[in-house]
Amino acid sequence: MTEPAVASTSSTTARIVWETADKFLRDVVEEEDYGDFILPFTVLRRLECMLADSKEQVTKYVTALGGLPPHLIDIAVKDRFGLSFYNVSPLDLATIASVDDNVEKSLQSYIAGFSHNIADIWVAFDFTRRVKVLAEANRLHSVVKHFSTLNLSPSILKNTAMGDVFEDVMYRAFNKKGKAAGAFYTPRDAIKLMVDILITNDDHSLAGESALRSIYDPTAGSGGMLLVAQEALRRMNEKIDVTLYGQELMPSAFGLGKADLLIQGGRPDAIKQGNTLVEDLYEGQTFDYVLSNPPFGKDWSADQKPVREQAKVPGSRFSHGLPSTSDGQMLFLAHCAHKLSPAEKNGQGGRAAVVSNASPLFSSDNGPTEIRQWLLDEDLIDAIVALPTDMFYGTGIPTYVWILDTNKTPERKGKIQLIDGSGQYAPMRKPMGEKRREMRKGDRNVLLEAYRAFEHADPAISRVMTPEDFMFRDVPVYRQARFATRFSEEAVDELRSRRDFTVAHIKLLRSLDGTLWNELPKSFPQAAKAAGLKAPIGLVDAVMRVMAAPDDSAPPAVDRRGKPVIADGWKITERVPLSEDLAEHMKREVLPFAPDAAWDESKAKRGNEIPFMRIFYTPKKPRPLAEIDSEVQKLVAELAEMFKAVSEND
Template sequence: MAEPTTASTATTARIVWDTADKFLRNVVDEEDYGDYILPFTVLRRLECMLASTKDEVTKFVAALGEMPPHLIDIAVKDRFKVGFYNTSPLDLKTIASVDDNVAKSLKSYIDGFSHNIADIWVAFDFNRRAKVLADSNRLHAVIKHFSTIDLAPGSLANTAMGDVFEDVMYRAFNKKGKAAGNFYTPRDAIKLMVDILITNDDETLAGDSALRSIYDPTAGSGGMLLVAQEALRRMNEKIDVTLYGQELMPSAFGLGKADLLIQGGRPDAIKQGNTLVEDLYEGQTFDYVLSNPPFGTDWSADEKSVRDQAKVPGSRFSHGLPSTADGQMLFLAHCASKLTPASRNGQGGRAAVVSNASPLFNGDNGPTAIRQWLLAEDLIDAIIALPPSMFYGTGIPTYVWILDTNKDHERKGKIQLIDGTAQWALLRRPMGEKRREMEQRHREILVKAYEAFEHADPAISRVLAPEDFMFRDVPVFKQARLATRFREDAVEVLRSRKDFVDGHVDVLKSLDGTAWNDLPKTFPAAAKEAGLKAPMGVVDAVMKAMGEPDDEAPLAVDRKGQPVMAAGWKITERVPLSDDLAEHMEREVLPFSPDSICDESKAKHGNEIPFTRIFFAPKEPRPLAEIDAEVQKLMEELGDMFRLVSEG
């Protein structure tokens, strides 16, 4: 086998994966290879990172005696500048040198790691997986294999090791297919989010004392945190970046914490816990927040805790609660609540949060209330539509919400929509539902559109006010046009009234064809002339019974002068809050239904972000002559084929 130290990053990853694959075949399911390979990759990297100081650290820790573990961690970090350590005399090479008590030795070695990273091995379910290999007589071979791979920092820098780890994760998730989407966000999507997030911060990121905090409440494998950190350090290599994350799933937590560790991160950068139930960073806010929360995930198991939190005024969930069938808007509200407030020096917090289409327009009370809060507080800076088939677990349309507590002056009171659905290239080899990727050239188009703001190409960018997304659903009725018609069936209806007498029939006949609007006057007058009474109840009943729709008649009004609505005709007109209602009716309704009137007093207020409708561009139909010519050609071809069949 070629020495890994001389191999490229990609080759190293292939060696890690392919060689280990030989030992796992027929022992574990192929889709579970990554569950075994990733923990051993992490173990080997950590071992190589600690090798140069291990002997000294072991002696130093032994000399500390019974000091509490957390104080030992502090002492070791202060003395050796390492955030974790291992005090076991064993390593993989030593364990592999003999084939006796391999499983026991490996467990003793793992137990030798400092307590602040012990949860990684629990999350990986390492002991159980080691037992599976041991029971199949493969554990020794796997340990021996990994002990020969050089993953030392001197051979692979943190960024290069990160690339190896990413490559191995890609291979693992490719076998898991859709399941990868539960905790892994594609790097191309993350890079776009980060590029947009930091694009306006060039000046404030300069200098030797620049500080930034980055938080991900659904940290998964930690990719968003690492990509953001790398981008910031490219802009300023001296910047002090602190990462914070929280993740619920044990396997994802293990991957995330390990990935950050092998790239030089803090052992406590990611914490394990349910973000909806308990915010482990309560009271803290951050400069940047990134999140790809689960789509359409039921949160009924957390409902009691969430509802209790929502009762606290001003809390993260106090603005509204979505249906328990989909909790992604809870995460959106949470991310908004974790942003650093605007400050006088121009800084504030910015977030990039992935969602499907539902949070844009879900009309339930909870989502509507959350959107209203975001709109009213001017927290939405931009929303970007991503190409479909971008994520491992779903091919549905996805969007990135950019939130900002301190927008640039020209962006205040405005929201930019960017259509990135056409910015993609096909993946050479699909991974789960991911069939497309955004290359750098695609991301640059969207970043430039964001920077251009109101001067961007309107084909992919629109700038609107928050009020443009708020609306009134106004009931619209059609005013009836009624003529007076005498009908026997109308008389039969009126005979059911005690105050209607036979003498009224002749009165009704005399009024046939007269103006319906005049009946409140003409009917009582004619009845009086015939010596009959005409109470108001009879007048109303007569108007109702003798009114017959007639497009040539004047618009109908009742005896009080109020418009009479056409029976069975009603629509609801959605009017943007930024539109004057009278002008909207004049422009959008009356040209098509001149007799329509609206009732603003019964309007229902709401909001939506109709992204697709805003960017809809109707296509001009093909010329009829072109279609006829194509049909004629097809008919001729069919005729030729029929002749060949009949002649044959």
């Protein structure tokens, strides 16, 4: 069957599947919940069709095995028939639909006949409750009969075609849910861009009959990232051996992901259910490719006890720093970095593509700063790509893709590429939740080519930096005060309340008028001693304070200890990239505007940030005043005409 024919068959099948909603679900369930009923039945029918040819033989074989433990039966069936799952019930959908009695009970019995290694799919789908809802509405028989007539056999719909059908049905279902879909469904245009960039440097190593690749997603959702990556690799080499691994917490998303992989010939255990932050179900394993779209702003306070315990172990995934419990994105980023295969002599290593919002780029809390520093020090950040806003179903905020690599190509070592893809999009004809924009193939190719061009890419959308460019020193910059010594009655009045100040001191103060202010710590005690008066340190400081008069012609002021006196209201912090010479930076950025500014490098604080928007910011040239004035005059004239018309009508 040709590709257009396959696409047509997939589209038609998906449409027929979805017709269930209009025919049998309307007025029974909420429209946004249609998918919760249609998707499980689609999976059930596909599994049934996959097992149909060998079901009778498998049932006899399993019966003959008697009371063997389930996992041993699974191994035996796999060895004998090449099946990773099976069903030993004498029923099927057509048999159940042939009569309209006991449909609910028969369907539950049929589901119970599946091998234990896929039983969790039906639990995740909450299938028992869905069936009960349809049965109580007297619609279950009609739904079962409808699906029993659909030919979802692998001979008609190959794995990829069935994947397209499931994808289409999922899209329709999530389109009803709108914004809520964002919790477990990543837009395919975003995934395709991530995958394209992820595998583009591996073209040469993916060839050959013995090519092997592993793909992992710690927040697998509906499994889309794993499947899109697998499909891309097989387009490059149809003989490549790809193994998928995933972990997902949400039961509904886990059920979808596991089912989607299963109906396309995947392993039943490819996706495991569990909390990635609490327990890494693939501990000790690393992978060639890691993809993840972790939840933005996920509060991990409920998980902090096990996370903090793991963080105490040196070199562990969370040992590099812990972000605020209000946002766990950087925990997932650190986790993904740890799951990458280490660099090998043949040039291979692990690569990751991780979605985030802007917070991990510049959050100044200690935890995120430490995690970024670790990524920079280890030279793990290969590129960061800014996506258009309004790209995801659950949020319209700016998003970014971090590309991590444990074994960069020689020309990319010690460098980080920033790619601004925020302008590469087309508006969607029909928004879906918060998603109003999509990246078509042409948009994605612009960014892919920029990545490939690296240092030769268009600087309007691509910049190549070094890790040091993102590390900085926050240097305190101040302007040193300049004081002349001035006697005044106001100064005397301020000192009268002091016990160590006497009337006799007034004559001394008057004699010091006009002397160098910086010399007061010496001149005042000396004059006091000569007059037989005391001048304790507290009084010296008080005299310096009240007799200080700002004078730009005076020398820079220093206090009694010889330390610079900072001018009131003039103390700033200058952020200087670690890659820049401090003196040169100050000469260029500070001294032209404050010639007498000074700084203290010893008090500088180190940090890091990736100021993506600032790097690509291009100031817009203001409109000419004459043009603005012309428009104002035009508006004034129009208003005058309107007032005139109103007056004439009166």
